[in-house]
Amino acid sequence: MNFRLLKDKILSKLMLVFTLASVSLLVIIGIGLYYKSIPIIHRLSWSELITSSIWKPLKGLFGFFPFIMGTLWVTAIAIVIALPLCLLTALYIVEYAPTRVKRILTPFVNLLSGIPPVIFGVWGVLFIIPLIQIYIAPHFVEFSTGYSVLAGGIVLAVMIFPLIVSIISEVLRTIPQELKDASLSLGATKWETIKKVILRKALPGIIAAAVLAISRAFGETIAVLMVCGNNAAVPHSVFDPGYPLPALIANNYGEMLSIPLYDSALMFAALLLFIIILVFNIISRVILARLERRLAA
Amino acid sequence: MKKRKFEELFFRILMVLATILVAGSFFLIVGTVFFKGFHYMNLDMITKTPGGGFYIGKEGGVLNAIVGSFYVAGGATILGLLVSIPVAIFINLYMDGKRFLSNTIRMAFDVLFGIPSIVYGAFGFLIMVYFGIRASLLGGIIAVTLLVIPILVRTLDEVIRTVPFELRDAALSLGSTRWETAKVVLRQIRPGIFTAILLSFGRAIGDVASVLFTAGFSDNVPTSLHEPAATLPLAIFFQLGSPVEEVQGRGYASALILTIIVLTITILSDILIKKFSKHKI
Numbered sequence: 001m002n003f004r005l006l007k008d009k010i011l012s013k014l015m016l017v018f019t020l021a022s023v024s025l026l027v028i029i030g031i032g033l034y035y036k037s038i039p040i041i042h043r044l045s046w047s048e049l050i051t052s053s054i055w056k057p058l059k060g061l062f063g064f065f066p067f068i069m070g071t072l073w074v075t076a077i078a079i080v081i082a083l084p085l086c087l088l089t090a091l092y093i094v095e096y097a098p099t100r101v102k103r104i105l106t107p108f109v110n111l112l113s114g115i116p117p118v119i120f121g122v123w124g125v126l127f128i129i130p131l132i133q134i135y136i137a138p139h140f141v142e143f144s145t146g147y148s149v150l151a152g153g154i155v156l157a158v159m160i161f162p163l164i165v166s167i168i169s170e171v172l173r174t175i176p177q178e179l180k181d182a183s184l185s186l187g188a189t190k191w192e193t194i195k196k197v198i199l200r201k202a203l204p205g206i207i208a209a210a211v212l213a214i215s216r217a218f219g220e221t222i223a224v225l226m227v228c229g230n231n232a233a234v235p236h237s238v239f240d241p242g243y244p245l246p247a248l249i250a251n252n253y254g255e256m257l258s259i260p261l262y263d264s265a266l267m268f269a270a271l272l273l274f275i276i277i278l279v280f281n282i283i284s285r286v287i288l289a290r291l292e293r294r295l296a297a
Numbered sequence: 298m299k300k301r302k303f304e305e306l307f308f309r310i311l312m313v314l315a316t317i318l319v320a321g322s323f324f325l326i327v328g329t330v331f332f333k334g335f336h337y338m339n340l341d342m343i344t345k346t347p348g349g350g351f352y353i354g355k356e357g358g359v360l361n362a363i364v365g366s367f368y369v370a371g372g373a374t375i376l377g378l379l380v381s382i383p384v385a386i387f388i389n390l391y392m393d394g395k396r397f398l399s400n401t402i403r404m405a406f407d408v409l410f411g412i413p414s415i416v417y418g419a420f421g422f423l424i425m426v427y428f429g430i431r432a433s434l435l436g437g438i439i440a441v442t443l444l445v446i447p448i449l450v451r452t453l454d455e456v457i458r459t460v461p462f463e464l465r466d467a468a469l470s471l472g473s474t475r476w477e478t479a480k481v482v483l484r485q486i487r488p489g490i491f492t493a494i495l496l497s498f499g500r501a502i503g504d505v506a507s508v509l510f511t512a513g514f515s516d517n518v519p520t521s522l523h524e525p526a527a528t529l530p531l532a533i534f535f536q537l538g539s540p541v542e543e544v545q546g547r548g549y550a551s552a553l554i555l556t557i558i559v560l561t562i563t564i565l566s567d568i569l570i571k572k573f574s575k576h577k578i
């Protein structure tokens with residue numbers, strides 16, 4: 001009898017340790033990356049690192065501005081493409097689609113989310129790049145190789161489809177049927193109900209989905225790296241190449257240890273990503289948790 | 298009146314088009330990869346390691362990368378399970394009456410799930426430098442384990458929450474300790490554990506950014522934990538960067554292999570989820 005209680009006690013402590021250890025990973029990653037970026041933060045200040053556009057590692061000049069802009073461009077393009085499409089898709093799946101269609105559609109969204117990033121990259125190179133180079137870019141600019149922030153944005157948009165669709169659908173399902181019925185019984189059409197009742201009610205959830213998708217897009221590495229052109233300059237149009245932060249880290253790990261301060265600079269890039277994504281994630285998770293609580297109440 | 302009907306129709310068509318585009322993108326991607334990769338696919342690709350002139354277009358395959366990927370993903374999933382099963386049990390069975398705390402922990406794992414793999418890769422690299430481990434199978438497994446722990450915890454947590462409270466109460470009221478109750482619950486969720494394993498394995502086998510710094514690359518199948526290991530996504534990335542057409546083609550074929558592996562895993566887990574929900578009490 002005592003032995004059983006003892007076993008329970010010991011195991012409970014052990015599990016507590018595992019839980020605390022894995023949760024504290026969140027803090028440890030931040031500390032570790034910060035610790036490694038101290039040399040470069042001391043050498044150049046935070047503001048200089050973030051606002052300078054000169055990237056010459058061999059001369060000890062590390063300006064992250066082009067990379068931050070590269071990240072913002074691809075992310076903005078991705079979300080502008082993906083959010084309206086996914087909102088419409090989620091509305092269709094939840095409000096309009098007959099059960100049979102729903103049952104066919106859901107697995108595909110699921111399958112899409114399982115496809116590895118590198119495959120999206122391959123698809124980008126084979127499909128999106130020629131599409132931009134031959135069919136889209138000639139209408140707007142004289143010459144483009146196709147490797148551009150637009151290509152990165154499109155590939156990213158497709159990658160975040162499943163995430164946005166699944167979150168928005170879940171949010172839409174939490175809206176009480178009574179509200180919809182009330183609107184419909186007053187003579188509103190289905191679309192008017194969506195516009196004036198459902199979307200208004202679902203707005204926080206849609207924002208949360210967008211924020212979560214943005215943070216996912218921020219950190220996406222390999223697919224963007226393969227189609228973005230990787231030129232360390234601030235892009236000025238969607239057909240310019242860009243060089244997002246994750247691509248910078250991934251592309252230069254080889255030389256990292258041979259140039260002084262380079263490793264510190266790359267860890268600083270990882271730290272920047274980590275902080276931005278952490279903040280965005282916490283914001284959206286808090287909104288979603290609140291919605292869930294409202295549903296439970 | 299007419300305008301309202303027109304607006305309704307307009308948006309309805311827009312919704313259908315958007316849905317076709319979103320769901321269709323899956324076919325577009327898989328179709329592109331199949332179309333391009335099939336042409337370069339042969340038996341050598343999956344049965345041979347790279348030969349002498351592999352990178353200038355001579356004979357060989359990517360067996361090294363396939364096996365390496367399975368080692369990394371398998372090792373990480375096993376290690377990840379060892380950590381996440383206790384965590385999931387702890388949150389659900391040992392934290393009664395501490396709802397706020399357990400929900401905070403859940404949210405922490407949600408946030409960890411959102412951390413991109415490149416950050417896990419960079420952090421894994423820091424750990425390796427700290428302990429003096431070189432780029433190797435072991436390093437790759439460590440980084441990928443960090444990546445899959447949040448996936449496993451979230452999935453297991455969700456599965457455990459589907460077990461009816463009555464079952465736990467019954468076990469507890471018969472005098473069993475919480476650990477003994479946990480064993481009852483674990484037996485209930487066995488198919489759910491398989492689903493979690495498949496999900497984690499699928500994510501692990503397709504990820505590049507986390508193994509980039511940590512696993513290294515090698516033309517041989519690794520025979521120990523301290524040897525560098527090739528991984529399939531990384532092999533695809535390298536081959537695509539080659540100027541030789543034949544090598545690029547092999548990159549497409551490797552992409553086809555990876556796609557088939559991952560789709561098989563996803564479909565298997567879908568089937569398991571359906572089966573699981575059928576036999577649930």
